[in-house]
Amino acid sequence: MNISANNNNHGPRIKEVIITPIAIVDPPLLNAAGLHAPYALRTIVEIITDDNITGISEIPGNAAINEALESAGQMIIGKDPFQLNQIREKLTNSFGKEHISERGLTPWDQRKLVHIFSSIEVACLDIIGKVIERPVVDLLGGKLRDRVPFAAYLFYKPEGAGGKLEFKTDEHATGWAKARQASAVNPAEMVEQAKAMCKEFGFKSIKLKAGVYEPQVEIDTMFALHKEFGPDIPLRIDPNGVWEVETAIKYGRMLKPIIEYLEDPVRGQENMAIVGKELQIPLATNMCTTSFDDIPNSIKVHSEDIILSDHHFWGGLHASMGLAAICETFGRDLSMHSNSHLGISLAAMVHLGAALPNLRYALDTHYPWQSDEVIIGGRLKFEDGAVKVPEGPGLGVELDREALAALHQNYIDCGLTKRDDEIEMQKIEPGWKFKAVRW
Ligand code: GKR
Numbered sequence: 160m161n162i163s164a165n166n167n168n169h170g171p172r173i174k175e176v177i178i179t180p181i182a183i184v185d186p187p188l189l190n191a192a193g194l195h196a197p198y199a200l201r202t203i204v205e206i207i208t209d210d211n212i213t214g215i216s217e218i219p220g221n222a223a224i225n226e227a228l229e230s231a232g233q234m235i236i237g238k239d240p241f242q243l244n245q246i247r248e249k250l251t252n253s254f255g256k257e258h259i260s261e262r263g264l265t266p267w268d269q270r271k272l273v274h275i276f277s278s279i280e281v282a283c284l285d286i287i288g289k290v291i292e293r294p295v296v297d298l299l300g301g302k303l304r305d306r307v308p309f310a311a312y313l314f315y316k317p318e319g320a321g322g323k324l325e326f327k328t329d330e331h332a333t334g335w336a337k338a339r340q341a342s343a344v345n346p347a348e349m350v351e352q353a354k355a356m357c358k359e360f361g362f363k364s365i366k367l368k369a370g371v372y373e374p375q376v377e378i379d380t381m382f383a384l385h386k387e388f389g390p391d392i393p394l395r396i397d398p399n400g401v402w403e404v405e406t407a408i409k410y411g412r413m414l415k416p417i418i419e420y421l422e423d424p425v426r427g428q429e430n431m432a433i434v435g436k437e438l439q440i441p442l443a444t445n446m447c448t449t450s451f452d453d454i455p456n457s458i459k460v461h462s463e464d465i466i467l468s469d470h471h472f473w474g475g476l477h478a479s480m481g482l483a484a485i486c487e488t489f490g491r492d493l494s495m496h497s498n499s500h501l502g503i504s505l506a507a508m509v510h511l512g513a514a515l516p517n518l519r520y521a522l523d524t525h526y527p528w529q530s531d532e533v534i535i536g537g538r539l540k541f542e543d544g545a546v547k548v549p550e551g552p553g554l555g556v557e558l559d560r561e562a563l564a565a566l567h568q569n570y571i572d573c574g575l576t577k578r579d580d581e582i583e584m585q586k587i588e589p590g591w592k593f594k595a596v597r598w
Pocket residue numbers: 188189190191266267268368397399445496497498499523
């Protein structure tokens with residue numbers, strides 16, 4: 160899909176926007192919305208200037224976002240990529256304001272505009288960095304750290320549907336390769352998953368994706384992790400808002416001595432505030448305070464202590480820096496949320512993470528669960544649980560065209576047009592239905 164125009168103006172101007180939907184192999188990860196399908200959808204955006212500088216970005220993909228992105232691409236042809244405020248204004252005026260309710264009830268954000276802003280902004284920042292020969296982190300005010308820490312992100316993983324546990328091809332696999340291919344549904348298996356992941360990547364904090372089983376099972380997993388790793392490895396648990404307030408208070412009391420924070424135990428800012436007040440432990444969210452419009456009430460009721468931002472959902476890197484300033488002003492912490500993703504998103508997260516003040520918590524990432532990559536040089540490395548800020552101008556990563564073509568072919572072949580974990584879940588539990596609140 161190419162959208163292009165010629166112009167003869169001075170200075171760099173956007174001459175072409177290329178939008179490529181891709182599908183990446185995803186393991187069968189369980190979460191409150193169901194089960195991950197065999198492929199996760201991402202969209203790769205390339206913005207090319209009239210002097211042939213290309214900026215890239217990656218966002219969660221679906222057909223509706225891609226369609227809107229096509230029109231957005233047309234609107235920015237001829238624009239100066241440095242004029243991000245004008246670009247944003249133009250897009251806002253054309254698309255209109257997006258209401259928070261459009262986020263939806265799923266653990267991930269379903270709004271279109273924020274994704275579009277994010278993809279265009281990050282690709283333009285990549286261009287700007289290349290023009291002035293500085294890394295993106297320098298466009299965000301500069302580096303406060305050279306390495307950005309991430310947390311191990313554990314998932315219950317059944318057999319029988321979702322991705323075909325393709326790693327099973329290697330019977331002799333050990334360590335992380337084995338843990339990735341193994342199903343994991345009980346506390347002992349989750350401890351094995353955590354040990355393998357932490358050993359491979361050096362993670363020093365652990366998050367459990369919960370909201371899958373009856374809460375006591377998940378609490379048992381947390382205590383098994385605590386027993387194995389001891390008090391020096393901070394633990395978090397995220398049931399994606401499917402607990403009732405009473406459930407969250409009951410299990411939150413048990414968890415209090417062993418967790419650094421409780422993520423989205425319940426749904427809605429008011430309920431979060433009740434739980435936080437009762438438990439007196441830090442609460443984190445990527446579900447109840449997810450946009451600037453949510454901030455006034457968040458401050459008023461104190462719905463959370465840590466906002467898990469996500470540049471794909473908050474409208475880009477500058478917007479995330481703006482969020483960081485708000486958090487600093489009101490004594491909140493800021494960390495990062497993640498969905499299945501590749502190295503372009505990871506690079507953008509690392510540039511942002513390096514620029515954020517007061518980064519007290521290791522960021523989330525699904526990256527270890529992915530096996531595909533779309534950047535030259537292959538998958539980015541974690542050392543001691545952290546990723547080094549990429550060197551080189553812009554994002555510091557470049558598209559591998561062959562890999563892009565192959566992953567685009569996956570998109571065409573797999574036939575998926577949006578994430579729907581409920582459908583995949585029904586393959587192992589016929590009739591299973593997503594419930595906004597389950598326990
Ligand atoms: O990938 O299944 C998943 C996660 O549940 C994801 O969709 C969430 O958005 O990781 C996310 C979270 O922290 O809520």
